[in-house]
Amino acid sequence: MSRVSVEVHIEVQTFYAQQMRLLDALDIEGYVQTFTEDGITDHAHRGEKVEGRAAMIAGANAALPRYQGVAVRHWNDHYLIEEAGENTLNVTYCSLVTRTDAEGKVTFEPTFFIEDVLVRVDGRLYTKSRTVHRDGQAKPVARAS
Amino acid sequence: MSRVSVEVHIEVQTFYAQQMRLLDALDIEGYVQTFTEDGITDHAHRGEKVEGRAAMIAGANAALPRYQGVAVRHWNDHYLIEEAGENTLNVTYCSLVTRTDAEGKVTFEPTFFIEDVLVRVDGRLYTKSRTVHRDGQAKPVARAS
Amino acid sequence: MSRVSVEVHIEVQTFYAQQMRLLDALDIEGYVQTFTEDGITDHAHRGEKVEGRAAMIAGANAALPRYQGVAVRHWNDHYLIEEAGENTLNVTYCSLVTRTDAEGKVTFEPTFFIEDVLVRVDGRLYTKSRTVHRDGQAKPVARAS
Numbered sequence A, B, C: 001m002s003r004v005s006v007e008v009h010i011e012v013q014t015f016y017a018q019q020m021r022l023l024d025a026l027d028i029e030g031y032v033q034t035f036t037e038d039g040i041t042d043h044a045h046r047g048e049k050v051e052g053r054a055a056m057i058a059g060a061n062a063a064l065p066r067y068q069g070v071a072v073r074h075w076n077d078h079y080l081i082e083e084a085g086e087n088t089l090n091v092t093y094c095s096l097v098t099r100t101d102a103e104g105k106v107t108f109e110p111t112f113f114i115e116d117v118l119v120r121v122d123g124r125l126y127t128k129s130r131t132v133h134r135d136g137q138a139k140p141v142a143r144a145s
Helices: A006-024 A028-032 A053-067 B006-024 B028-032 B053-067 C006-024 C028-032 C053-067
Strands: A035-043 A048-051 A070-085 A088-101 A106-108 A112-121 A124-134 B035-043 B048-051 B070-085 B088-101 B106-108 B112-121 B124-134 C035-043 C048-051 C070-085 C088-101 C106-108 C112-121 C124-134
Touching: A006 A028, A006 A070, A006 A088, A006 A124, A006 B006, A006 B070, A006 C006, A028 A035, A028 A053, A035 A053, A048 A053, A070 B070, A070 B088, A070 C006, A070 C070, A088 C070, B006 B028, B006 B070, B006 B088, B006 B124, B006 C006, B006 C070, B006 C088, B028 B035, B028 B053, B035 B053, B048 B053, B070 C070, B070 C088, C006 C028, C006 C070, C006 C088, C006 C124, C028 C035, C028 C053, C035 C053, C048 C053
Parallel strands: A035 A124, B035 B124, C035 C124
Antiparallel strands: A035 A048, A070 A088, A088 A106, A088 A112, A112 A124, B035 B048, B070 B088, B088 B106, B088 B112, B112 B124, C035 C048, C070 C088, C088 C106, C088 C112, C112 C124
């Protein structure tokens, strides 16, 4: 593992800005396109692993009713980025999730710690795998590196 | 529209760090100086458009009583920056707004999505226009780019 | 005081990502190692100044019971970084602090404004002093620079 350049740092920050906006706009098709075709999302805290874009779309559509009438926002912080290969990055970060209703009232989902593997294909980043850990559970998931 | 350099990214992040601190310190004069003389603030969700520094100062002073006895903080995320001209940048981001009272209790304003046009004059950034969209309203305002 | 390079900006962001993760993991030994041996933490709002790693460890251990059964997260924003010497940086930022319990319920500590002095020793950053101001108190602590 080695430290990455400032260019890669900004590339990664911009990738997440775009991906989180698609997620928060509930643009499922757009969001899933930011994963590789065989991309994996693993919600470790509820033992729910989804593999491949098609399965991700089905899962996301099933979850949509939960977000009717509220605006969801993911607020990320503390990105740590490591080069795991020429076009492979290991990225970890924390996420705070808000839900704002029609009256403007804000409520909170739990906070999370996330481990992503990103790959660069034709000069563009994609999530190859995402492992989501919910905070507040028995096993501490916050890690320094 | 083209992607911007890492230098511009950091320049923009630093601009907002400075501007948000002035705003949160209720330093109205200082905050308004970070806009161009003809700068515009458009609170699209309540159809309230303010043009020029003088009008901005009047509007901000009228809103001040609302923030008596609380410390306001804006927490921004997911900056996307595009070069719209040699010294013009289109910047969009999300904002979470907290109010902390004398006892340290934190309450929340709605979350927001903001579209800014920044211009660089004599090597320094200014906000030329700011359009603020409140989250949770009928029309979704989160956008990927 | 002079503006810092993009490399220093990313170096500082990464330093805080690592330091905040150690703090939030309640890894007291690891966290204290990110301070210089004579590092100081000054909670100005409660007149509590702790000097040196040994005193910091004792103080942190005494505070630990407060965080039993909850996951703490610090969410920082608006870093302003100034070079105060060849290997000395003055860094200020804001911090929002969440506590997530076993059920995933999120509650909030007050928000804070922090002034750090960082020093670079053998190519690595350490906190030499940290002054923490709680928001919402009589004297406004938000500052633009």
